[in-house]
Amino acid sequence: MGxxxxxxxxIGDPEIDAQHQAWFGKINDxxxxxxxxxxxxxxxxxxxxxxxxxxxxxxxMRSIDYPGLSDHISKHNELLSHLxxxxxxIANDTLDLVKWRNFLSAWLLNHIAVTDKALAKFxxxx
Numbered sequence: 001m002g003x004x005x006x007x008x009x010x011i012g013d014p015e016i017d018a019q020h021q022a023w024f025g026k027i028n029d030x031x032x033x034x035x036x037x038x039x040x041x042x043x044x045x046x047x048x049x050x051x052x053x054x055x056x057x058x059x060x061m062r063s064i065d066y067p068g069l070s071d072h073i074s075k076h077n078e079l080l081s082h083l084x085x086x087x088x089x090i091a092n093d094t095l096d097l098v099k100w101r102n103f104l105s106a107w108l109l110n111h112i113a114v115t116d117k118a119l120a121k122f123x124x125x126x
Contacts, residue, residue, distance in 0.1 A: 002028035003105045009112050011120035016060075019053045020112060026050075027104050031097065039090050047083045054080075057119070066122055068115075075115055079107060 005024040010017045026049045030042035054076040061069045082103070089095040 002031050003101070003108070009109070011112065011116050013120055013123060016057065016116065016120070019056065020108075020116075023049060023053055023108070027108070031101050031104075036090065036093070039095065040087075043083070043087055043090055047080075047087070050079065050083060057116070060123070061119065064123065064126055066119060068118060068122070072115055072119065075111060079111075082107075 003024060005021050009020060011020075023046075026042070026046040030039065030046050033039040033042045058069070058073060058076070060066075061072060066072070086095070086100060
């Protein structure tokens with residue numbers, strides 16, 4: 001029921017690519033959790049890793065005066081807001097794991113393919 005990392009998702013920045021791959025692992029750990037306690041722990045780890053990854057990207061974007069910084073950060077904040085809602089759903093026993101799998105997969109793949117690839121293209125042009 002997880003999401004599979006493929007080399008086609010690489011954006012060309014080795015550190016960001018490695019972080020994306022690790023992020024897939026955190027999401028898959030969450031998706032394979034089988035009880036409320038493990039879901040909570042995996043969600044917390046996924047959220048924490050997401051923050052670490054976003055901080056790295058945002059620091060990079062600031063350091064190169066990336067023109068898409070504001071929009072990119074907005075997309076990051078959108079996901080963090082959704083993840084806060086995920087935490088609430090776990091706590092309230094209203095979690096729909098299939099919907100979350102679909103959402104996380106779609107959000108992550110779109111973000112990598114569109115938003116992060118645009119960043120990578122800008123970095124490569126510097």
